[in-house]
Amino acid sequence: MTILFDNPNQIELEISPDLVEQLWSELGASWNIFLNQVCLQTFLPTLEEDVTLDEISVPSFWTHVNGAAFTWRNKRIILIPEISIDTTECTIPQEWVDIPKLAGDYYLAVQINPDELSLRVWGYTTHKDIKLSATYNFDRTYSLDAQYFIPDLNVLWVVSQLNANEPTRVTLPALSPVPATQAENLLSRLGNSNIIQPRLEIPFSLWAGLITNNNWRQRLYQLRQGISTTTNLGLWLQNTFADAWQSLDTILSPNLGASFGLRTTENDTSIKRVKCLNLPDGEAFLVLGLDTEPDGRIGVRIQLRSGSQDEFLASGTCLKLISASGDVIQSVQSRNLDNIIQLKRFKSPVGVEFSVRVEVGEFVVMEDFVL
């Protein structure tokens, strides 16, 4: 590739044609996901130190919001890839600026030319500069003039070595959390793929709550992709399981299963599967046991277990059974030093839908089932 405008003060990189071909065939028409992947995979290898990629740098986020985050030398860096030929300003989605959890220290403006397969970091700025000097647009973005960007990235490298505590941020007000029921309602509304930009459809604080919660964001993504999120328990009876639902042996140590009371007696013909959930304090296991009653109905047992026998569930962790209409049918809450909580066994005819909700403080994860 020819670099026409060589400049030792700016990073200009060639984008590998193989990378483009591979990402394009995987992601196809999801332009934003493609662009952010190209940007990350081309830029990150040029940094010498290890970087920690942010958990938000995933397709379920990029499908709504442009930009990727990572941590480098203890600083949070946001990459903003743009295909615009105009480097007199950079447009930064509001999510990266006003959500305390997402805001960064430094923002790098990246120009990507998909025709010439080149990537250029044309400047960097700070959260402070965006908050103080950018204009806010109707589509919930900030535009910041190039004069607030420093074109030489070497400046950033040097500052990070000599003054790791450079002030970069403006303090942001905390956003109030979104109640679980409201979130569920919003998700079913925004799950409609005819709504082209869900991020503009509801008030920003609500959107911020949805998009920063991994489970809700993932659900929204699946809903909009038309991927069913419901686990079909009927298939379990035919010995067919999705990857997420493992047999007990693969996850729990053998002696653990017995002591936890999911009895594996010789007569026990029930089917038991377990799914790993990421809760704020670490992993926990959601266990479902099924057995068929003589009358053809299905008996269901549901438990939540801590990640290991030595760990406890966070005190106040809630396990709830929710009907298809959204009513709470059963609920159980952990006390101090509980490593297991379980719902009362219930029987239900085939075809019934229900959900299981785990709540830890503001954190919510929901699983849908059909018998």
Add this chain to the structure above:
Amino acid sequence: MRVRQNITDIFSTFLLFSDDRTSGWATDARLHRSIKAFLGNSDKYKEDFLAVYWHKQSQTSKNPQLALGHMSAYLQEACYWAIYKLMPRLQDSQEKMSDFFQIAIAGVPKILHTCNPDVSGSLKAYASTTFANIIRNYLRQNREVNFCTDWGLLLKISRKILIESLQNSGYDTPTIERYVLAWSCYTHIYLPQKSPQLRQRKAPDGEIWQQIAVYYNQMRRQLSSNSVECTKETIEHWISECGTQVRKYLYPSIKSLNSPKPGYEEGEIQDDLVDTSSSLLTELIEQEEQTTRLDQKHQINTLLQEAVTKLDDNAQQLLQLYYQQNLTQQQIAKQLAVQQYTVSRKLSKTRESLLLTLTRWSQETLHITVTSDVVKYISATLEEWLQTYYTQKL
């Protein structure tokens, strides 16, 4: 080019070009009167002091045109040399040096706004780097405009370019708002499907226009003025119009740049000076000793010379090829039989190590606080030093 020596000239004259060569200096009458009135018969004000003074004036005065004019005059040589050095590195560009000069010098108001006058001695170096960057960006943008169909171009412009193009053609604000929204819908819907290339994008078909119209109608309640439901025909018409206006605005673009207009404002210069500047002047004189000084030319020179000799042979060779022989990175790669990427990376790393040395020294000796806003000037100072040092060695 004859370099100006007289302080009155430095703040009131502009470079003239004929046949793409410099042909002398033209005096701006208003600026000339202004500086004459300012200096009186005294010779107590030095060039650097006046530069800081008018730099500050340009940022604080209600009528900054006069100060901007003085500063634009002041930066003429810096702009000329930045472009002069850049020219050999540009491949097959059609533009003339005088065009580049006009484009770059138009960036003065923004340069002044970004630059902190309290970091004295840094403005010229910082402006030089910025002038070169302005030209690089201009060429890069023009190149892309030439390669793109209108439909591809619309995917590659910014909201800012679109708004400026429409304003340039005299559209009213509500219309511009509607067009911008329609364009934003277009860029969301009409992304490539078959390959990631954008330049040769063809006109959307009826189905796509329909989707864009549906989206527009979904979004139009966000507009501040009322907008009626749109058909796909209307949207198609609007977007085509945007394409035409953007191309007209971007190409050729020299005329549309807002160059500073020295001596443009009405009113008595004398009044302006007396009313707004006397306190600033006193303040400046008192402050002079306290400003962050990056202009310790002699010490910086010794420090950097030493740092360069400590670099490995490879790095020293690269610096010579780049700054002394003025080769492009591509030419260096060819000569050394390595990838251009290797050259670019090594050069950047070498610069980083010199910048680190210089910044550390400034921290220890000048007691500066190392922040991005200060190190950007140090970076410009380094670039200026590299260019001067290697040119002198020639």
